[in-house]
Amino acid sequence: MAAYETHEYDVLVIGAGGAGLRAAIEASATGVRVGLVCKSLLGKAHTVMAEGGMAAALANVDERDGWQVHFADTMRGGQYLNQWRMAEIHAKEAPARVNELEAWGALFDRTQDGRILQRNFGGHAYPRLAHVGDRTGLEMIRTLQDHGIHQGMTVHMEITVTTLLKDGERVAGAFGYDRERGRFRVFKAPAVIVATGGLGKAYKITSNSWECTGDGISLAYHAGAQLKDMEFVQFHPTGMVWPPSVSGILVTEGVRGEGGVLTNSEGRRFMFDNIPELYKELVADDAEEGWRYVVGDREARRPPELLTRDHVARMILAEVKAGRGSPHGGAFLDISWIKDRVPGGAEHIKRKLPSMYHQFKQLADLDITEEPMEVGPTTHYAMGGVKVESDSQMTNVPGLYAVGECATGLHGANRLGGNSLSDLVVFGKRAGEHAAEHAREVGPAVVREDDVEAAAAEALLPFDREDAREGPFQLQQALQQLMQDNVGIIRDEADLDRGLEALAELGRRAGAVKVHGNREWNSGWHTALDLVPLLTVSEAIALAAKERQESRGAHTRDDYQGKDPEWGKVNLVVEKAADGSMQVRREPIEPVPERLAKIIEEQG
């Protein structure tokens, strides 16, 4: 082991997006030694892509808002599969976490009276999202980054962790490689927080960056942690569909929050055609009422474009399927029409949605203040992930924590927009605090040299193999295509079976993949190693999707349409069996306590 660069910490945080940074800040504040490992450069994590805002019941814009309403909205959005305790903590603590960002230098957009401005978003009863134009994620990550670097943590950039190390039952650290030289690194720590974000790269069309290969979920799974709710993958309704090379890139929900409307090729605002039962009372009767809601009329109800993401995504797909889609297979999203309704017209749109304006101008030669955009669903977010204890974020592996997108519990069957940024900081703080406490209590863990050698040997396998027919990039593309086709937005048993079979076959092919060249900045090698987590999370998604024989939230089964109350009582847990195979089982949902059930009822 002496051969590898080794670092020892009390708390090791893997991932430096919003959740990882916030956890590292909190752990550092308690005075323990903290190491923060990121797959990219600091400040580049996928959090920068978050556009719309950060949900918190500050009640700056509408004083009727409060944690109770936010809690009830989150539970409804999640179709009651959420861990109620996480939804409660999140709703209660999000306002303090937003204010704290301001105290660390963030500059949110302001209300007339000089407070943090909040905007409307799908599924939220009141304007609730603190935001900065359409670049809220950038503001968050930069604030945490600039604050974090002065808190005493050590940052290791461009390092990919391939294995978690254990000391008996408990976690003992992590093993990985640096991208620059391909040198191995060993990190020893009695408390490890995985905060690696999502798994969107398991799909062909996604808003996620190359990093989002489900690393933390896979690392935790192979270390013995349980996964939960893996069948729930959020397809964001509005991704770019043209030109092909940019398809999947996100078009923020903020466009609809500012008044953007969805139409089909016949110019019909099809979202009015089908309002789900759960939301019947909450949606505007007509376009006029919807617009009044957008401009802040408190008597008005929301336009149907601001329904939950799963519903909007399915509605767009249905239009395309019925032959009423846009030329490149999506729907039209028009914000230009509000020009005649607001002072400043085109300038107003550019100020409210600057990144969108530039994105379309530069990548699609389209001026969104003049023309409608073409949009379609894109893989966006994993509601499922590593199962954690609500208050501390600890997994079932002692000392191992998970937080942010790679953890699960807050969002249930469908996440509301804006709830992820607040999730990162609310639970990031908690994970950091609890991990630091745990580290102090249990003291150093022992890393076994054999484990390290085994991890190193495994990471080098792709170099040692016989020449293969397929390279790592071809295999990655094959996996993305198969997940898109068989485990996508609309699922059925035959497809899922085909998908699982194909995944097993792909697993065998991945076991033979060969890479060339040397270890420095070798993308082929990195892609080969990323196949491991991609295959793991893909199998978990497909298994759980096959098991859940109903349609709920983001999980839609063509062969089991509609919700089944029996399925509303269980979550699906995925874990590794003694023989190494992946198993899925049902686990009853802990009932919502009386005091919270009352709140849900009162909020309608």
Add this chain to the structure above:
Amino acid sequence: MPNATFRIWRGDSEGGEFKDYRTEYSEGMVVLDVVHKIQAEQANDLAVRWNCKAGKCGSCSAEVNGQPQLMCMTRMNTLPVERPVTVEPMQAFPVERDLVTDVSVNYEIKKRIKPFTPRPPDREDGTWTMHQSDVERSQEFRKCIECFLCQDVCHVDRDHHYHLDGKFIGPRFFVHAAYLDMHPADEADRLEELKDRDGIGYCNITKCCTVVCPEHITITDNAIIPLKERVADRYYDPLTRVLRVIGVGR
């Protein structure tokens, strides 16, 4: 599908050379797409840094036909393809491999700058009363995605390497200092450091940084000149100040 030749710099800190790759590309593709296509089909071990492919993370900075730009935001139809498209790493930073450079100096510079230091909060919930008009100036600087293209193009870095020597923080960090300086709640004073340690005097307002900024931050006019004026107000007499602002004399 049309064809193009990409002339990509391959090598490491010891040296390297341009290599030609002929490839097809389709409508709407950006330079990063083509580089990825070459990586997947012809050069698996080609090193390139990127994340978002949407102009939001600032990872994919390079020089395309000699121009510092984001590869993910440079569309093929903006480039002449009759001749080879050259792609090379940023010149102002040490190369790690192929298109990837060592930008760690930027993280060191950031750490040196006095962090946000607010006055006590105005409100009980720990927040400040700030109006949109008060925050707008700093908000412009917060659009920065830390692509470091402005650092790359600035002659003080590029030709003299003063950023690597610790004598000049460069345009990115004047933008950062300006954000802090113009933040309505910040109380720290960074002028002396700007003048002495951070080398703001080396900037002679060529505006090259403003031209390359993919976020269209008006780096020179809105960040650097106001900071220079504040430094001059405090440390120099009025006449020198006028001369300095217009870029004559030091």
